Amino acid sequence: MAAAIVLAACGGGAGQQQGDDDETGAADGEPIKIGVLSPFSGPFASVGKLKVDIFNLLLADVNEAGGINGRPVTFVAGDSQGTANEARNQALRLIDQEQVDLLVGAYLSEETVEIMEVAADRGIPLIIPTSASNEVNARIEQDPERYRHVFRVGYNITQWAQMMGDFILSRDVSSYGYVGANIRWNQEFAEELARYLAEHNVPQAFEDGFYSPSQPVFDPIIQQIQDTQPGIVVLGDPGQNAVELAKRIRQAGLEVPIFSVGGQMGDERAAATIQPLEEVYFQAASWMGDDGPTDEYFQRFKEEYGYPLVGYTDVLTHDSIMIAVEAMRRVDEVTPDALAEALAEGEFQGLAGTYTFGPDHQPPWEAGSDLSGVVVQWLAPETSQRVWPR
Amino acid sequence: MLVFVQALVSGLSQGAIYAVVASGLALILGNLKVVNLAHGSFFTLGAYLTYTLYTTWGWSPLYSWLPVGGVVFFVALLAYRLVIGPLRHRRTTVAVATLGLGMLMESIFIIIWSPLHYYLRTTLPVIRVGGVRINLQEAYVGLIALLLMGLLFVFLKTRSGRALRFAAHDAEVAETVGIDVGRLHMLTFGGAGALAAVAGSLMAPLLTIHSTMGRMPMVIGLAVVIVGGMGNIHGALVAGLALGIISSLVGFYLSPALVYILSLAIIVIALALRPTGLYGALLRRDR
Numbered sequence: 200m201a202a203a204i205v206l207a208a209c210g211g212g213a214g215q216q217q218g219d220d221d222e223t224g225a226a227d228g229e230p231i232k233i234g235v236l237s238p239f240s241g242p243f244a245s246v247g248k249l250k251v252d253i254f255n256l257l258l259a260d261v262n263e264a265g266g267i268n269g270r271p272v273t274f275v276a277g278d279s280q281g282t283a284n285e286a287r288n289q290a291l292r293l294i295d296q297e298q299v300d301l302l303v304g305a306y307l308s309e310e311t312v313e314i315m316e317v318a319a320d321r322g323i324p325l326i327i328p329t330s331a332s333n334e335v336n337a338r339i340e341q342d343p344e345r346y347r348h349v350f351r352v353g354y355n356i357t358q359w360a361q362m363m364g365d366f367i368l369s370r371d372v373s374s375y376g377y378v379g380a381n382i383r384w385n386q387e388f389a390e391e392l393a394r395y396l397a398e399h400n401v402p403q404a405f406e407d408g409f410y411s412p413s414q415p416v417f418d419p420i421i422q423q424i425q426d427t428q429p430g431i432v433v434l435g436d437p438g439q440n441a442v443e444l445a446k447r448i449r450q451a452g453l454e455v456p457i458f459s460v461g462g463q464m465g466d467e468r469a470a471a472t473i474q475p476l477e478e479v480y481f482q483a484a485s486w487m488g489d490d491g492p493t494d495e496y497f498q499r500f501k502e503e504y505g506y507p508l509v510g511y512t513d514v515l516t517h518d519s520i521m522i523a524v525e526a527m528r529r530v531d532e533v534t535p536d537a538l539a540e541a542l543a544e545g546e547f548q549g550l551a552g553t554y555t556f557g558p559d560h561q562p563p564w565e566a567g568s569d570l571s572g573v574v575v576q577w578l579a580p581e582t583s584q585r586v587w588p589r
Numbered sequence: 590m591l592v593f594v595q596a597l598v599s600g601l602s603q604g605a606i607y608a609v610v611a612s613g614l615a616l617i618l619g620n621l622k623v624v625n626l627a628h629g630s631f632f633t634l635g636a637y638l639t640y641t642l643y644t645t646w647g648w649s650p651l652y653s654w655l656p657v658g659g660v661v662f663f664v665a666l667l668a669y670r671l672v673i674g675p676l677r678h679r680r681t682t683v684a685v686a687t688l689g690l691g692m693l694m695e696s697i698f699i700i701i702w703s704p705l706h707y708y709l710r711t712t713l714p715v716i717r718v719g720g721v722r723i724n725l726q727e728a729y730v731g732l733i734a735l736l737l738m739g740l741l742f743v744f745l746k747t748r749s750g751r752a753l754r755f756a757a758h759d760a761e762v763a764e765t766v767g768i769d770v771g772r773l774h775m776l777t778f779g780g781a782g783a784l785a786a787v788a789g790s791l792m793a794p795l796l797t798i799h800s801t802m803g804r805m806p807m808v809i810g811l812a813v814v815i816v817g818g819m820g821n822i823h824g825a826l827v828a829g830l831a832l833g834i835i836s837s838l839v840g841f842y843l844s845p846a847l848v849y850i851l852s853l854a855i856i857v858i859a860l861a862l863r864p865t866g867l868y869g870a871l872l873r874r875d876r
Contacts, residue, residue, distance in 0.1 A: 242801050244704035381846035410840075411849035413805055418599040419840035421722075422592065439706060439797030446795075450715045451722055463706065463797070472708040472794075506705055 228270040231533055233523065234293030236286055236304025236314060239278040246306050250516055251276060252504045257520050267527045279305045279314075286310035290317040300533050301326065303519050306512070308332035308384060319345045324538045327351040328519040329512050331359055332384065336559040343558070348539045350556055352522060352549075353484065353515040354564040354572065356384070359460065360391035363433065363482050365566040366574045366587045367396060367458065372430025374404040376455075378420055378444060379435030380412040388435050388460070404429035415440050417447050424453055431455065437462025437511070442469045449473055456480065458574075465509030471580030479577045480586065483510025484518075485551040486575045488585045493550045510575065518549030594721050596841040597834060602724070602731030604833020609734040609788045610806050611813035611825040612741060613781035619820030620757045620777045623683045627668070627691035628785050628810065629803030630698075634661055635786030636793040636802060637698060640707050651712055654733065654790035658783040665782025669775045677774060698800040707798040730791040737787060738826050745822065753777065757820070812852070816859050818866030828866075832856075 235254060239247030254274045262271045275297045277289030286305045293299045294317065301324045305311045311330035315338060318325035325348060327335065333356050339346040354362065367375055377392060379385030386409070393403055404427035408420060424432055432448065432455050434441040442463050448455065456478040463469050464481040473479060487494045496517060497508050508514070525547050530537040547554040552569040554562045564570045566588060574587035610632060617625045638657045642648040648656075672690050676683045713725035744750045753773055756763040760770045789803060796802060813832055817824025832852060839851045860866070 239704075242799070244699065244800065245706055248704045407844050407846070409844070409846035411846055414809065414836060414849040414852065416599070416603070416836055416840035416845050416848045418595065418722075418837065419845045422595065422841065439799070442708065442797060443795065446711060447724070450711060450724060450726070452715060466706075466708075469706075469708045469797075472710045474710060 228266075230271045230273045231267055231301075231527060232297060232299040233272065233274045233520075234290070234297060234299035234302045234304075235274050235276045236279050236289055236293070236302060236310070237276070237306050238281040238310075239276065241281045243281045243306060246512060247276070247278065249513060252500070253513060253516050254520065256500060256503060257517065261524055267524060267533070270533075272524065275299060277304075279307075279310045281307055281310070283309045283313040287313045287317055290314040291321075294318075294321045294323050299323070301523055301527075301538065303328065303516075303523065305330065308334070311335065312338075315346065315349050318349055322348060322535050324348040324523075324535050324542070325350070326519045326523050326542075327353070328515040329353045331356045331388075333357060333387070336561050339561075340559045346560070347543075348535050350522075350542050350560045352519045352554065352562065355561060356388050357391050358561075358564040359482070360388055361395050362564060362566060362572045363458065363460065363574075364392055364395040364399075366480070366482075367401065367431055367433070368399050369587065369589075370431060370456070372401060374402050374427070374429045376404045376408060376424055376427065376429035376432045377435060378408040378410070378424075378432060380415075380438070380440060381409040382412055385409065385435045392433065392435075410440070410444075412436075412440065415443070417444050420444070421447060421451050421453065424448065424455060425451070429455060432457050434459040434464065436460070437464075439463055442466075442472070445473050445479065449475055454478065458482075461511040462509060465511060465575065467507050467577075467581045467583075470577045470583075473577075476577050476579060480574050481510075481577075483573050483575050484514040485549075486510045486573045486583070486585050488583075496550060510573075514550050518547075518551055518554065521549055522547040522554060591720050592841055593838075596837045598721055598723055599727070599841075600834035600837030601830065602727040602734075602833070603837065604830035605731035605734035605738075606788055606792060606806075606829075607809055607813050607833050608826045608829025609737055609784055610810035611817065611829050612738060612822055613784035614807075614810050614814045615817065615820050615822050615825040616777050616781045616784075618814060619822070620753060621673070621677065621680075621683070621774050622820075623680050623687065624811065625778075625781065626684065626688040626807070627694060628687075628781070629805075629807030630691040630694035631661055631665060631782040631785035632789035632792075632803035632806050633698060633798075633800065634664065634694065635789030636796065636798045637702055637707075638786070639790040639793040640709055640798050641702075643709060649712060650709055650790065650794050651729065654787045657790040658787040661786030662779045662783035666775055666779040668782070669778040673778060674771065674775060677771070695800045702800070704800065709794040709798070711794045726794060730795070733791055734788065737784065738822075741784075741822060809852075812856050816856050816866055821866065824866055 235250055237247045237250045258272050266272055275293055277293045279286035279289055302318055303326045305314055308330040311327055312334055335351055336355055377389045405423045437460050441459050445457050459481040461482040465483055485493045487497050501507050526538050526541040527533050529541045543556055562570055571588050573585045575583050576586045577583050614628050635657050639650050639653050642653045672686050673683055676686050711726045713729055715722050715724045752768050756768055756770045756773050764770050813825055813828045817828035835855055836848045836852050840848050
């Protein structure tokens, strides 16, 4: 029920047809269906709304411009509810009942790993915008034939840690503190970051920076930051707890630079509640600042839907859609194998840069490449600047 | 020593909030004899209303808990009239109905406020007293929470409060001596909802506001009620404060990551030693 309400609230819905002939007069023929898997209910419901809004915005443009080789594009949403089981069920529904041509999703890594198996079993292309687990690459490398239709657009944990590590190294700090939720994703990220920074002789100032996601108690962590005085504090949780912790760090009078993995810290409304908002940074796939397509997308989205983008899920979902659309335009007939081949061999332009997929179906996110990500600093509420790469 | 004092200070304000959330649950459990699984949604409603009052009229979260509590009292009364009251003699059904009510409320929150997350600024600073950090926002929250608990205890000593306790003790006998038990139950439900909403309102500047934010406080509140002795208000206060302090001590001395697990483990141990909860034996003896 909550999922239906979210979709209704977003002006979208399961089975909704986007940009059909009557509306646009631009595309005709049998619609191409994209299945969108995301949580639309529960604690991650906001991600579902975000994705529906992005799909509505972008597919309207695609259809107005003639669709894909004259065919309109529609999307059908499946509520994964933030659980692996439901993600699998919804993936099966979208493939078997809705007969989608391609899947985009999911959100959490545990959901994504589950739907990888469904996509592999059914031979349906799957484009993964965000889930960062290295397990996605490991599975593809282990059995490339089975997962030949699975591609990830966003950075994996290793790439993410290295991109953030490069920024930390650029600040010439003697130590750093890592704080995150006590969940597998955050632990893996912490290990990757520690490994990378240890290679450059930057140690962790304290070891025990994990809090319970169910019952976060922040004062002991603030005490550790105060006692060890790291050169920078990395917040590994992309969710709400990072914002709450950042508020408390500043409230406690600690002036240590704060560097978030991104996510909610990129929300200008959240940033506005951190006082003082000094030396607060976050990682993003792309950000405003050069009057380019990212600026246009961010501004247009905010005007259309009334809330700001954060530079991570929104950018990578945008790029996933554009990659999918472009791949479909490049094939004579939209079949799973043709799409997989187009994705594996092509170059695709997105907001974050130019995407090419390697043997593990992962784009080469890294400093110095065309996909380097950015680090953004909040200067004031609603005022930010890209500070990395320089 | 300084760390110990810091842990105590941090734990007390957290525990006070646990106690307020749990006291509402305990009130309902003690009187209606059902677990109110919609309790967390009243907490969430309190936070949403606080956000709306701030962004619409600039009302500070420092005092908007008062009107928020009042409004939610009537919302809870309405919920009782529509959902709980008609089923109140079927306890199992009522428990399921409260679960449905909670989910319905979460869905309504999404319709009204959308699934987006919202944030509020904290308005009070952190001060240092003898090397101990005192977060005045948290301290304020804790003090108001303790004040509310105090008022609740005073109320329970009044004529109405005694009637409430008597009805909780034996509803059938209470009805035979002219106490309108149905009305008492409705007011209890309203009061408990208001308590949860006040807790949500007070905590709103410290948390991220979204439709399911009340779930975890409710789970912790239930744990507090169980440890305190099912339906016992004194037990809720003592167990709430104890859980807050224990969580803080675990975080400071062992690991912040272990807070949830060890808190639950301590609850299990406490129940193994006193199966009826801290005040359960007293409650049984009272009967």
